[in-house]
Amino acid sequence: MERKKMTIPDILEAKNKGKKITMLTAYDFPLASFIDQAGIDIILVGDSLGMVVLGYENTLPVTMEEMLHHIKAVKRAIKYALLVGDMPYLSFHKSKEDAIYNAGRFIKEAGCDAVKLEYYPGVIEITKAIVQAGIPVMGHIGLTPQTAIQLGGFKVQGREAKAAQALLEAAVSFEEVGCFSIVLECVPDKVAKIITGKLKIPTIGIGAGPDCDGQVLVTHDMLGLFERFLPKFAKQYINLAPQIIEAIKKFKEEVEKGVFPDKSHSFTIPEEELKKIKY
Numbered sequence: 390m391e392r393k394k395m396t397i398p399d400i401l402e403a404k405n406k407g408k409k410i411t412m413l414t415a416y417d418f419p420l421a422s423f424i425d426q427a428g429i430d431i432i433l434v435g436d437s438l439g440m441v442v443l444g445y446e447n448t449l450p451v452t453m454e455e456m457l458h459h460i461k462a463v464k465r466a467i468k469y470a471l472l473v474g475d476m477p478y479l480s481f482h483k484s485k486e487d488a489i490y491n492a493g494r495f496i497k498e499a500g501c502d503a504v505k506l507e508y509y510p511g512v513i514e515i516t517k518a519i520v521q522a523g524i525p526v527m528g529h530i531g532l533t534p535q536t537a538i539q540l541g542g543f544k545v546q547g548r549e550a551k552a553a554q555a556l557l558e559a560a561v562s563f564e565e566v567g568c569f570s571i572v573l574e575c576v577p578d579k580v581a582k583i584i585t586g587k588l589k590i591p592t593i594g595i596g597a598g599p600d601c602d603g604q605v606l607v608t609h610d611m612l613g614l615f616e617r618f619l620p621k622f623a624k625q626y627i628n629l630a631p632q633i634i635e636a637i638k639k640f641k642e643e644v645e646k647g648v649f650p651d652k653s654h655s656f657t658i659p660e661e662e663l664k665k666i667k668y
C-alpha cells in the first residue's frame with residue numbers, strides 16, 4: 390500500500406480503530422531518516438536533546454534556538470512521519486502571547502506539524518491559547534522532567550489515589566482545551582489504562598504500561614547511544630555504543646599501522662601527468 394504523510398486526523402483515527410501509535414525521538418538528519426524509513430508514525434524532537442545529544446545534566450538549559458536548529462535538520466529527513474517539536478523550559482510559561490509566538494516559530498520556521506507541552510499548573514490556559522491560534526498541541530503529564538524538582542525527582546507519578554486523580558484531571562483538561570494526544574510518562578499501568586479509557590484522544594505512553602494507545606521511546610536509549618543511564622522503562626533493542634567504539638579503535642589501529650587507506654580508498658593520476666609535476 391502506498392504510504393502517505395501522517396496527519397493529526399490519522400493519529401486520532403488510530404485510537405478509534407485500535408491501531409497502536411508509534412513515536413520515537415530524533416534530533417538530526419540521519420536518525421530521523423532511518424526512523425521515517427522504518428515506518429514510525431510520529432517523530433518527536435524532544436527536549437531530551439539537551440541530555441542525549443548536547444550533554445547537559447537535565448533538560449532545563451535547552452533553548453528555543455537549540456530546538457529550532459535540530460528540528461530543522463529532522464524536518465529535512467522526514468517524508469511521512471508527523472513531526473512534533475517539544476517546547477523547551479520557559480518558552481511557554483511567561484504569557485499566552487509569548488507561548489503562541491514560540492509555538493508559532495516551531496511551525497513557521499522549523500516546519501513542525503505540532504508542538505508538545507509538559508504539564509505545569511498554568512499550562513492549560515496557555516495550551517488553549519496556542520490551540521486557538523491554530524497550532525496542534527500534544528500534552529505531556531506524569532513525570533514531566535522540566536518540573537521534576539517539584540515532583541520530588543525522577544520517579545513514578547500517580548501512585549497514590551489523590552495523585553492519580555490529579556493526573557486524570559490534568560489529562561481531561563488537556564483534552565478539553567483541544568490537545569490531539571497526550572504523553573503519559575512514568576505512570577502506573579492501571580492509572581494509564583483508566584486515563585486512556587476516559588479520553589477520546591490517544592495516549593502515548595513511556596513507562597506507562599501496555600494499555601496506552603501508543604508508545605514512545607528516546608531513540609538514543611533504545612539504540613544504546615546514551616551511556617549515562619538507562620531508565621527502567623526503556624528497552625534497549627541494540628547496544629550500538631560498544632560497536633561504535635570498536636570501529637573507531639579499528640580505524641585508529643589501521644591508520645597507525647599504515648593499513649588504511651589502501652589502494653581501494655585512494656585516487657590515481659596517469660603516470661605521464663605525474664611526470665610533468667616539478668618538485
Ligand code: KIV
Nearest residue numbers: 414435436437572605
Ligand atoms: O523530551 C523527550 O524526549 C520526551 C519524551 C520522553 C516523551 O518528552
